Amino acid sequence: MSAALLVRALRDPATVVGLDAAGWNSLIAMARAERLIGTLAFRLEGQAVPDAVRPILTDAKADAAREARQAIWEADRARAALAPIGLPVILLKGTAYAAAGLAARQGRFIGDLDILVPRDRIDAAADALIAAGWEWVKEDPYDDAYYRQWMHELPPMIHTERDRMIDVHHTVLPLTARQTPDAAAMMADAVLITDGLYMLCAEDRVCHAVAHLLADGDLQGGLRNLWDIHCLLADIDPQALEARAARHGILPHVRQAQRLAAAIYGAGARLTLWDRLVRARLLARNGWGQETRKALVFAFFVRSHWLRMPPLMLARHLFTKWRKGHRPQ
Known part of the structure; x- marks a missing residue:
């Protein structure tokens, strides 16, 4: 069994009809593991589900709604903190979707606030946030230096009272990454949501989601990110997206994401061999919600670091993290 059961239910909710108890257990376990349980709950509205499943889906929708409210409140608090120094808040990822009422928001769980x-x-920006009650999370000097010198964001910060984290980005990929999206253009073309809160334009929202999925990370939680992309693509001008992706240097990644979204959540697409490997990684989960294909998962973990930095820097970084006791999960 793989996460194909979950993606079938998201693509065509009617496929859940006839699932037995074991099938429902697997579907819910996979959805929880991929943080798609809230999205699944919305997709299954109107479908006949077992009595034992209904409260699980109801709770998932309530949890997602609560997280959205918290995320929007945190965005407003960041706006209040940065307004005195003349910095608008450009929201990224889930908080942007929630604040703007985009389709991708439905049932989406939101973690940190990304700006x-x-x-x-x-x-x-960091000084203003600290004055408003946020503080640094990273206490390790190596990690702090690593973020500041090579990453696309500051070390994470957490609010001392609300226990909510914020990631302050200055671009969308690490500075050592092979691709270098035009962050200045993204900020210049950001669109107003309301009251000093902005988000990336439609094409840049797709480009950012694609960069995060295919040009940076190890694809952990990738089914949720690909669902975001699937939703974001629904209202996009293909030609405008092509031009914007080319400007950011990620056109091949955007085209791959379009194929994968169509193959997994849409009407289908012809996949390359590399696409099939990525799909296999995305679907590597069993009926208990546990990751499978450990060798493939580890290969993508190594690839994520390879994408972020040159070989010698990568070797030094991995050795340093290994000495500190870090092991890939």
Whole structure:
């Protein structure tokens, strides 16, 4: 069994009809593991589900709604903190979808607050947030230096009272990554949501989601990210997206994401061999919600670091993390 059961239910909710108890257990376990249980709950509205399943789906929708409210409140608090220094808040990822009422918001769980600010204002932004009650999470000098020198964001911060984290980005991929999206253009073309809160334009929202999925990470939780992309693509001008992706240097990744989204959540697409490997990684989960294909998962973990930095830097970084006791999960 693989996460194909979950993606079938998201693509065509009617396929859940006839699932036995073991099938429902597997579907729910996979959805929880991929943080898609809230999305699944919305997709299954109107479907006949067992009595034992209904409260699970109801709770998932309530949890997602609560997280959306919390995320929007945190965005407003960040806006209040940064307004005195003249910095607008450009929201990224789930909080942007929730604040703007986009289709991708439905049932989506939201973790940290992600915002984008100009790199030359990054220290001023950090000072303003600290004054408003946030503090640094990372206490390790190596990790702190690593974030500041090589990453696309500051070390994570957490609010001392609300226990909510914020990631302050100055671009969308690490500075050592092979692709270098035009963060200045993203900020210049950001669109107003309301009251000092902005989000990336439609094409850049897709480009950012694609960069996060295919040009940076190890594909952990990738089914949720691909669902975001699937939803975001529904209202996009294909030609405008092609032009924007080319400007950001990620056109091959955007085209691959379009194929994968169509193959997994849409009407189908012809996949390359590399696409099939990515799909296999995305679907590597069993009926208990546990990751399978450990060798493939580890290969994508190594690839994620390979994408982020040159070989010698990668070797030094991995050795340092290994000495500190870090092991891939």
